[in-house]
Amino acid sequence: MKWFILITLCIAGLVAWSLLGPDRRDSAHVVNVLGSTSVEPFAGMLAEEVNRKYPTLKVKVQGGGSAAGLLAIENNIADIGMCSRALKDDEKSRYAGIEIARDSLAIVAHPSNPLSGLTSDQIRHIFAGSVANWKDVGGPDRPIRLITREEGSGTREAFTTLMMEERRQTVTRDASGKTVTHEQTIKHMISLKALTQESNGAVKELVKHDPCAIGYMSLGLVGKELKILAVDGVVPTCQAVLEGRYVLARPFLFVIKGKPSDSAKLFIRYVLSPRGQELLEKEGLVRSCNASLPPQEGSVPTR
Amino acid sequence: MLVALTAMSGLAIITAFIFKEGLPIINKVGVWNFIFSGDWHPKEGKFGIAPMIVGSIAVTSGAMIIAVVLGVGCAIVLTQFCPRKLTGVLKPSIELLAGIPSVVYGFIGVTTLVPLIRDYLGGPGLSVLASSIVLGVMALPTVTSISVDALQAVPLAYREGSIALGATEWQTTRMVMLRAGKSGIVAAVILGMGRAVGETMAVIMVAGNTLVMPDGPLSPVRTLTSHIAMEMGYSAGDHRKALFATGVVLFVIIMALNTIALAVSHRKAARAGR
Numbered sequence: 001m002k003w004f005i006l007i008t009l010c011i012a013g014l015v016a017w018s019l020l021g022p023d024r025r026d027s028a029h030v031v032n033v034l035g036s037t038s039v040e041p042f043a044g045m046l047a048e049e050v051n052r053k054y055p056t057l058k059v060k061v062q063g064g065g066s067a068a069g070l071l072a073i074e075n076n077i078a079d080i081g082m083c084s085r086a087l088k089d090d091e092k093s094r095y096a097g098i099e100i101a102r103d104s105l106a107i108v109a110h111p112s113n114p115l116s117g118l119t120s121d122q123i124r125h126i127f128a129g130s131v132a133n134w135k136d137v138g139g140p141d142r143p144i145r146l147i148t149r150e151e152g153s154g155t156r157e158a159f160t161t162l163m164m165e166e167r168r169q170t171v172t173r174d175a176s177g178k179t180v181t182h183e184q185t186i187k188h189m190i191s192l193k194a195l196t197q198e199s200n201g202a203v204k205e206l207v208k209h210d211p212c213a214i215g216y217m218s219l220g221l222v223g224k225e226l227k228i229l230a231v232d233g234v235v236p237t238c239q240a241v242l243e244g245r246y247v248l249a250r251p252f253l254f255v256i257k258g259k260p261s262d263s264a265k266l267f268i269r270y271v272l273s274p275r276g277q278e279l280l281e282k283e284g285l286v287r288s289c290n291a292s293l294p295p296q297e298g299s300v301p302t303r
Numbered sequence: 304m305l306v307a308l309t310a311m312s313g314l315a316i317i318t319a320f321i322f323k324e325g326l327p328i329i330n331k332v333g334v335w336n337f338i339f340s341g342d343w344h345p346k347e348g349k350f351g352i353a354p355m356i357v358g359s360i361a362v363t364s365g366a367m368i369i370a371v372v373l374g375v376g377c378a379i380v381l382t383q384f385c386p387r388k389l390t391g392v393l394k395p396s397i398e399l400l401a402g403i404p405s406v407v408y409g410f411i412g413v414t415t416l417v418p419l420i421r422d423y424l425g426g427p428g429l430s431v432l433a434s435s436i437v438l439g440v441m442a443l444p445t446v447t448s449i450s451v452d453a454l455q456a457v458p459l460a461y462r463e464g465s466i467a468l469g470a471t472e473w474q475t476t477r478m479v480m481l482r483a484g485k486s487g488i489v490a491a492v493i494l495g496m497g498r499a500v501g502e503t504m505a506v507i508m509v510a511g512n513t514l515v516m517p518d519g520p521l522s523p524v525r526t527l528t529s530h531i532a533m534e535m536g537y538s539a540g541d542h543r544k545a546l547f548a549t550g551v552v553l554f555v556i557i558m559a560l561n562t563i564a565l566a567v568s569h570r571k572a573a574r575a576g577r
Binding site: 004007064065066067068071145150151152192193194195196197198202205206209210212213 | 305306345413414417418421427428429507508511512513514515523525533534536537538539
C-alpha cells in the first residue's frame, strides 16, 4: 500500500512539473529551428549571439537532416526549418525559403592522398562505383573507399543534383535538315557499397583516418585536417563560389511555412543583417544574395 | 496487480501499434520480397531488407560469442576461483561498465578500434567485426553480473559435496556448478542478447551502414536497428510504414530467440529430471 501511494505521488509530481514547467510562460519567444546538420553549427552559433543580445528571445537549434527539417515545419513542430539544398518545385509552393548564406561542397580525401584534383566525370564514376582503385585516376594503388551521407541529408541531395546528374547534349538533324539539340539528364546513383554516415562530422572523422577514403562535406566544416580536391581544376574558395566558377555551390536556407512569429522574424533578420553575415563569413561561408536587407522596423519582445 | 497490468498493457499497446503500422506494407510488398530481397529503394517503392536481417544476425552472433565466452568465463572465475574479497571489488566494477552510455562505446570504437582493424586486418575498418566487438563488450557486464548471481545462488552443499567426493575444482565447476546454475546463466545470455540486438547508436558509428549483403567479418554492414534509426527522420507514407515493418521483423526475431533459449533450458532441465 505504501509503495502504491509513493508511486502515485511520483507520477502526480511528474505531471505537475510538465504542466507548470519553466517554458510555459515564455513560449511566445521560443524559436525552434530544426533541420540540416550542415547548417546546424552555423545556426547554433548565430542563435547563441541572438540569445545573448536579446535575453527574452530563446532560439533553439537541432539537427536531423534537411528532409527532417521540412517535415518538422510541415507538422508545425519547428518554427524554422534548415535546408542545405534548393527547394524543389512542389516544396516552393508550400514553403518560403530564405537564403541565409551560400556554402560549397568540398570533395575531401586523406591528407596523404597525392592527387590535387579530379574532373567531374572522374568524381561521378568514382561515386557511382565504376572506378574502384585510386590508380585508375592517377593516384596510388589503393582501393577507393566511398563515404556518403544518409538519404535524407541535404548535403547528399545537393551532391547528387550537382554532381551525379550528367547533362548530355546531342545535336542531330531532324527531317527538314534543321539541327536539333537534345538535352538529356542521366542520373547516376551513388554506389550501394558506399559507407553511410550520419553527419558532416562523422564523414570528416572517417576520411581523416582512412588513406583510401573519399567523401563530400560542407566546405565550412572541413578545417585543416583533410585534403580538399579541386573539381575541374577549380579549388573551392569564397571567390570561386561568388564568381560561379565552382560547380558544387549550394544555398543554406531557412524555410518557413505560412506567417512566421515575431520572434522567428527577429532571428531571421539578425542572420541576414551585416553583423550576422559577417559572423557566417568568418566561419567559412559565403554571404547570401539577400544579405544587404536594410534594418526594418520591428519591436523586440520586452515582456 | 494493477501495476503489473499497466506494464503488460503498455507492452501490448506498443506491440499492437507496430504490427498495425507494419503489416499492411508487408502485405503490399509481399512477405517473400520484403524479407528476401536486397533492393531498398524507397523512392521507387522497393522495400527489401534482406541485407539488414543478415547484418543483424551476423553482428549479434559475433557479439554473443564474445559476451558469452568472456562473460560466463569471468563469472566462473569470480565465483569459483577468486577469494571473496576480490569478488566483492570486481563485481561492482563490472556492473559499473553497464552504466557507460552506448554512444561512448561507439565513439571509442570509431576512434580506436576501427583504425586498428583497418590497419592490421584490412577492409574499411567499419565492419561486422568492429560491431561485434563493441556490442560484445556492451553485453558483457549484463551476462557476467547475472551469471555471477546465478552461480552464487547454487547451494554451497553441492560444491562441498562434489569436492568431498574427490572431484577437482574444474571438474566440480564443469559438471556440478554450471549445470546447477544453468537456468540463471541462460537468462543472463538472453538478456545480453537482448541488449546486443537492440543497440542502435554504437552500431551506427562502427558498422559502415552499406546497403549490400556483408560478405565476411571485415565487410561493412547495416543492422535492422540502425536502418530504422537512420531513415526515420525523413520518411513519410509508405517509407515510414516500411520502417515499422522492419520493426515487426525485429520483434519477431527477438521473440523467436527468446523462445528458443527458454525452450532449450526447460527441455534440458526436464531431461535432467529436475
